[in-house]
Amino acid sequence: MSSNNLITLHRWLLSDTHKNMENKLEMANLFSGIALACKITNNAIKRAGFESNFGLAGITNVHSEDVKKLDVIANDAFKMALKSTREVFCMVSEEEDSIIPVSQSQAGNYVVAFDPLDGSSNLDCNVSVGSIFSIWSKVSKDGHNYSNEDVLRKGRDMTAAGYALYGSATMLVLTFGQGVYGFTLDNHIGEFVLTHVEMRIRTKGSIYSINEGNSIYWDKGTQEYVKAIKSGADGRAPYSSRYIGSMVSDIHRTLLYGGIFMYPGDTKSPNGKLRYLYEVAPLSFIMEQAAGKATNGSSPCLDMVPKSIHERVPVFMGSPACIEELLTYQKKFNHNLNSPHEKDN
Numbered sequence: 001m002s003s004n005n006l007i008t009l010h011r012w013l014l015s016d017t018h019k020n021m022e023n024k025l026e027m028a029n030l031f032s033g034i035a036l037a038c039k040i041t042n043n044a045i046k047r048a049g050f051e052s053n054f055g056l057a058g059i060t061n062v063h064s065e066d067v068k069k070l071d072v073i074a075n076d077a078f079k080m081a082l083k084s085t086r087e088v089f090c091m092v093s094e095e096e097d098s099i100i101p102v103s104q105s106q107a108g109n110y111v112v113a114f115d116p117l118d119g120s121s122n123l124d125c126n127v128s129v130g131s132i133f134s135i136w137s138k139v140s141k142d143g144h145n146y147s148n149e150d151v152l153r154k155g156r157d158m159t160a161a162g163y164a165l166y167g168s169a170t171m172l173v174l175t176f177g178q179g180v181y182g183f184t185l186d187n188h189i190g191e192f193v194l195t196h197v198e199m200r201i202r203t204k205g206s207i208y209s210i211n212e213g214n215s216i217y218w219d220k221g222t223q224e225y226v227k228a229i230k231s232g233a234d235g236r237a238p239y240s241s242r243y244i245g246s247m248v249s250d251i252h253r254t255l256l257y258g259g260i261f262m263y264p265g266d267t268k269s270p271n272g273k274l275r276y277l278y279e280v281a282p283l284s285f286i287m288e289q290a291a292g293k294a295t296n297g298s299s300p301c302l303d304m305v306p307k308s309i310h311e312r313v314p315v316f317m318g319s320p321a322c323i324e325e326l327l328t329y330q331k332k333f334n335h336n337l338n339s340p341h342e343k344d345n
């Protein structure tokens with residue numbers, strides 16, 4: 001290791017970097033739980049081939065998707081590690097139908113929504129996957145009883161958010177609303193170490209990321225925008241296409257190299273595929289904190305309030321100039337469409 005300024009996640013959380021951060025100790029504790037869950041998940045993924053943990057668990061989840069064995073392991077790891085911090089009031093997981101309670105003796109002040117293993121259809125072929133989480137302060141004043149009000153939250157009211165990327169290296173990228181920081185897991189010492197300080201996305205980029213297999217179903221604005229950027233309209237060089245199909249990986253690349261990630265609504269799925277509380281909202285928070293933009297096509301994603309815990313929303317995020325240009329196409333060609341959020345989920 002060459003750095004002479006070795007800062008672990010734990011030391012960074014307790015440092016003076018975030019002078020205005022309220023409840024620093026609670027956050028440090030909560031993040032030690034998240035880091036633990038990410039390390040357990042990382043280890044399970046890397047060892048899956050030896051421990052027969054690739055493949056299906058034999059059940060489907062609330063979204064009617066086949067659950068993988070590793071989905072179950074990651075979900076259990078997040079629930080256990082978060083509960084044991086005693087900072088969590090209640091949780092929402094991509095893998096579970098309803099709000100997950102925390103017993104009164106273990107309960108704290110924060111609501112955590114997470115996708116324990118996002119992109120899990122990529123697992124069996126060793127393509128990068130991730131975990132995503134968002135954290136809000138609880139709203140309920142009524143002792144231990146949580147309500148929908150605690151979890152159906154506006155993205156902009158988030159306290160913190162982040163993701164783990166299980167790629168060629170494992171990273172934890174997070175924000176408390178004071179910039180974006182990235183930590184890389186040093187497997188030799190088992191610690192996340194600060195490697196990316198104040199991450200910022202490029203103003204412009206020339207990579208687009210979208211599942212083009214759905215292009216015949218897209219709205220006209222998205223179709224015309226993608227046609228323009230890939231054909232070199234207005235004299236520019238055509239954009240490159242990159243799509244992994246794991247949101248964390250596609251967003252991480254977009255954050256580092258610039259460009260645009262899109263999962264629009266379409267005629268098959270009017271609100272797209274991605275879920276607000278534990279995919280779109282936390283990654284929008286990261287994107288805005290890195291000086292990027294995230295929109296549902298008509299308003300910033302962070303200004304939305306979901307109506308249900310697994311609500312899906314269309315999303316376009318990335319370099320600000322790319323998002324601005326996309327919005328001009330949306331405005332020009334989609335003038336007859338309702339706001340995507342208004343459509344039935």
Ligand code: AFP
Pocket residue numbers: 065117118119120121122211245246247248250273274
């Ligand atoms: P899985 O967890 O089922 O692999 O879904 C991954 C995901 O939710 C998100 O990570 C991707 O960006 C998106 O779905 C990919 O969806 P398509 O396969 O429809 O392109």
